[in-house]
Amino acid sequence: MVRALRDHGPSTQADLSRGTGLSAATVSNLVRLLLSEGVVETETTTSSGRRAVLVSLSRRAGDRFAVGIDIGRRHLRVLACTPARQILGERVRPLPVGHLAEDTIACASTMLDELLVEADLDRADIIGCGVGIPGPIDERTGQIAHGVILPEWVGLPLEDHLTTQLGLPVHVENDANLGAIAEIWWGEHGVSDLEERSGGENLVFVKIGSGIGAGLVMGGRLHRGHIGITGELGHVGVTEYGPVCRCGSRGCLETVASVSTMLDLMRPGDAGPEPTIDDLIRLAHAGDPATLRIVEDAGLAIGRVLGGVANLLGPRMIVLGGPVIPLGDLLVDSVKRGLARWSSPVVAGATDIVMSSLDGRAEALGACAQVLHEASDESWTPRRATRVPVAHR
Amino acid sequence: MVRALRDHGPSTQADLSRGTGLSAATVSNLVRLLLSEGVVETETTTSSGRRAVLVSLSRRAGDRFAVGIDIGRRHLRVLACTPARQILGERVRPLPVGHLAEDTIACASTMLDELLVEADLDRADIIGCGVGIPGPIDERTGQIAHGVILPEWVGLPLEDHLTTQLGLPVHVENDANLGAIAEIWWGEHGVSDLEERSGGENLVFVKIGSGIGAGLVMGGRLHRGHIGITGELGHVGVTEYGPVCRCGSRGCLETVASVSTMLDLMRPGDAGPEPTIDDLIRLAHAGDPATLRIVEDAGLAIGRVLGGVANLLGPRMIVLGGPVIPLGDLLVDSVKRGLARWSSPVVAGATDIVMSSLDGRAEALGACAQVLHEASDESWTPRRATRVPVAHR
Known part of the structure; x- marks a missing residue:
């Protein structure tokens, strides 16, 4: 036991x-x-x-642990976790839009110090630190590739910066990739008999926030592609003469279905105060027709792109995550309808779509999992996981 | 040497x-x-x-070899190949549209016998037989999943049928998957430094024929997905109220860009004799404006879907194959333009698109490669291949 x-x-x-x-x-x-x-x-x-x-x-003095830092466009999360998957402490803070790397890294450093004090942890017991970034990292340069979400961060040698500032070994990774790792390591999805025979899990984690990106676990391995840039779902085109996107393309999924777009749509003509994601979630659950339509249209568009993903990759499980998690079935149902409409029937029938059960912690937990995996000889892919609730204190 | x-x-x-x-x-x-x-x-x-x-x-008496059979909607190819990648013999025959499995398997058996006689080969030296099928194979049942291209073949326990009829150990595989294996094993693409560090080749093989399907090699491995159905590019939607597709969806890529669609478009109002792929290739190279427009529109639509694929998977190389190979740059150029228009600029800049150099043999060669691979302990993924021309006699 x-x-x-x-x-x-x-x-x-x-x-x-x-x-x-x-x-x-x-x-x-x-x-x-x-x-x-x-x-x-x-x-x-x-x-x-x-x-x-x-x-x-029970934690004993001297037990070692990993630190996971999740840097979002509007939030910062720091979390400590043992190899036995026990969360020792966690701190979350909002970030101003357009935050600068220097300020945010300093803030993460302070939050980590606070967390260590609060949870009575020793800095010397930190195994390493994983950091999730909401942008693609070009492996040719080690820098954030193109600043769709964090334009202020483009071109930074981030791993060096963080290692110096935090005084810890740091591994930087795209946040959606970390989410996918977390869903395998912590999630409730297990592995099917077919997958066990043919190499491992096939899971797509889709982070729906200010941007939309995916992490791909295929045959039990995280797919990194040729230059480390994968899962750029937000820039798949869905409408030929739609809005111009910051990426340089046009009619991208992000221009019709990101959280930013949904919030913009809640203010026709830019009138009234700027709504927040909390407003969106509250109004949707209250049954406000316009808000429900906005959520439904975003879900159908995301489902359409995921229909193409399912046709291409044949995943068993697609997990949705990010700040939209509290929308629950209000979003998941329309994503399912979109996928069914835009994929082969046999593929649609074999693909499950669920909301993440990790409650917004997927990216930070994945960052910890990656550090813990690298420190051990184990695969981060458990064979046939039993259903495990996420614990936090 | x-x-x-x-x-x-x-x-x-x-x-x-x-x-x-x-x-x-x-x-x-x-x-x-x-x-x-x-x-x-x-x-x-x-x-x-x-x-x-x-x-x-030199081949010596008693050298063993693999047999590759490529079953298309309109052709049948049988090929014999040694572990040293030497093609010992090959036969190709056209097939009538709507051919029945029984007839085609009997025909393949006859062609194999003819090939053995012609090339002075001994049936006892056959290591095994790989068979490519232009349809997805559902690993849950081992049967062709849904008959977009070969409706007459749906639901057959194909491997059993073929093993009995040919009297050989048979391995059945989706033809686009075999094409991807062949491009790695025989093609001229090698592996980049980045890929060598991160697990292997990232190559997508796209077969453009009566249907459109892809084989995915990611991190040096063929991706098989959850139920063995992947690369269903032909059924990614590109136009919302487009033609209804045989798969049950609507506006699929196949309805605007397959070879069948291109040939249909060459006969406005169904007038005149039924054109063939040879007519299409001849007229395109002769500069016929309508034919060039048909090829360009198909290429742009294929490029659009491949833009999504590139955003998602970050491949280094996309190889186009199938009966469209002789169109060469007339098709490749518009596919490139479509991809550039419908993917992130950083992704488009890192993705190469080329026509297959394997001259229509990719599927049959991949079928041989798979048999030879299973018979040896080697990976079918060569490390850092030198450029090797395809030999045939």
């Missing part, structure tokens, strides 16, 4: 019973024993809407 | 000099020596438009 907790992270007693094949009573007795010996800790949580006991391995 | 010939197949003396680092004079002397001992054979060929001497390993 200790092994199950180490492999899958904090789990409910019910999950431990399912995962180990032990009876609920045996698991309960074992947990009581391990609790008395200080090996595990428990806390009350909810699972499928019911009260449950979440069991996790 | 014998090793170079075994690894890369028949090569010109100039290629052998480049590949082995030996001087032209040394290569020439070695070839003369090996020729006198019967180890190699030579024949005159042209390379880059100049006369050259093509050197190949």
Whole structure:
């Protein structure tokens, strides 16, 4: 059972019973024993809407951990996580649009210090630091390639900057790629029999935020392409004479379906105060017809492009993430309809679409997973994962 | 040098000099020596438009070989090839549209017998037989999934049928996948430094025939997806209220850019005799304005969809194949323009598009390569291939 907790992270007693094949009573007795010996800790949580006991391995002084930093266009998240998938601490802060790299890196450094104090962690126990960036990184130069989301960051030798500023070994990665890694490492998707025979998971993680990008896990491996730029879904054209896009093309998916576009559409004629993503989510759930139409049209357009992705790659699972997560089925349903309309019926029938269950942490968790994977000999692809709830404190 | 010939197949003396680092004079002397001992054979060929001497390993009695069968909608090709990449014999025959599986398999069996007699080969030396099919194969059932191109073949347990009829171990594969394997194994594309560091080739092979499908080699591996159905480019939607497609969707790429569509467009109002692909190629090269427009529009539409593919996968090389090969730059140029228009500029700039140099043999050669690969322990992905011309006799 200790092994199950180490492999899958904090789990409910019910999950431990399912995962180990032990009876609920045996698991309960074992947990009581391990609790008395200080090996595990428990806390009350909810699972499928019911009260449950979440069991996790106790942290001991000197246990090492990874740091994941998720830099968005409007937010910054810093998170610490053990190899046993236990989240030790987390801090999130909003960022001003157009933030400069220097300021943001300094802010991340401060947040990390605060987190270490708050969670009583030792800087010397940090294994390494993964950083997610909402832009493609050109492997020929190691720089952010073209500044669709962070124009102020284009051309920076980011890994060097961060390593110097944080005083830690840093690995920089596209945020959607990290999301895909997190969905494999932490998510609830497992691997099918067919996939197990043919090489591993086929999962696409789509981050829908100010931009739209995808991370591709194919045959159990993250696909990096020729120059490290992949999953540029936001710049797939969907309308021939649509708006000109910052990328230099026209009618790109981002010009009709990104969060920025949705927010712009909520202010016809630029009148009234600037709406936020929270307004969008609130109004959509309240049933506001215009907001629902905006969400539906974005979903249909995203689904149309994902129809092409599914035709091309045959994924088993497409996971949607980013700040749109609270829209839930209001968005997922129209993405499904779009995909069904714009892909081969046999392909549409074999592709699942779900909202990420990682609650906006996918990118930071993926950053940790990558550091932990590189520090170990294990693959970050677990074989046949049991369903594991995401734990956080 | 014998090793170079075994690894890369028949090569010109100039290629052998480049590949082995030996001087032209040394290569020439070695070839003369090996020729006198019967180890190699030579024949005159042209390379880059100049006369050259093509050197190949001599076949000895008892040398084993693979058989590749390429079943198209309108043609059947049977080819025999040694592990040293030497083509021992080849037969091609046209097929009637709507051919039945039973007839075609019987025909392939006859053609193989003829080929064995003609090239003085022993059936007992066949290692195995690869068969390419112009349709997606559902790995859940082993059957052709949905009959866009060969409706008469849907639902057949093809591998069983072929194994029984041919009396050989048979491996059935989607033809575009085989084309991609052939371009890696036989083509002139090699692998870049970046790719060598990050896992291998990133190549997309696009077969443009009665249907349009792609084979994807990503990070040096053929991508098979969740249920074995990938690269369904022909069914990516390009026009919302376009023609209804046989797949059940609408406005698919195939409805505007396949060879069948191009031929239909050559007969406005269905008047006149039914044109053939040879007519299309002849008229295009003669500069017929309507034919050039048909080819250009097809190329732009294919390029548009490939723009999305490039955005998603970041391939280094896209190779076009199928019966359109003789159109050459008349088609490639408009595909390039379509891709540049419908992809991120940084992606477009990093993606090469070329016509296949394998002269319509890609599918059958890939079928052989797969058999030879499975029979050996080697990867079918050569590290850093030297440029090797395709030899045939």
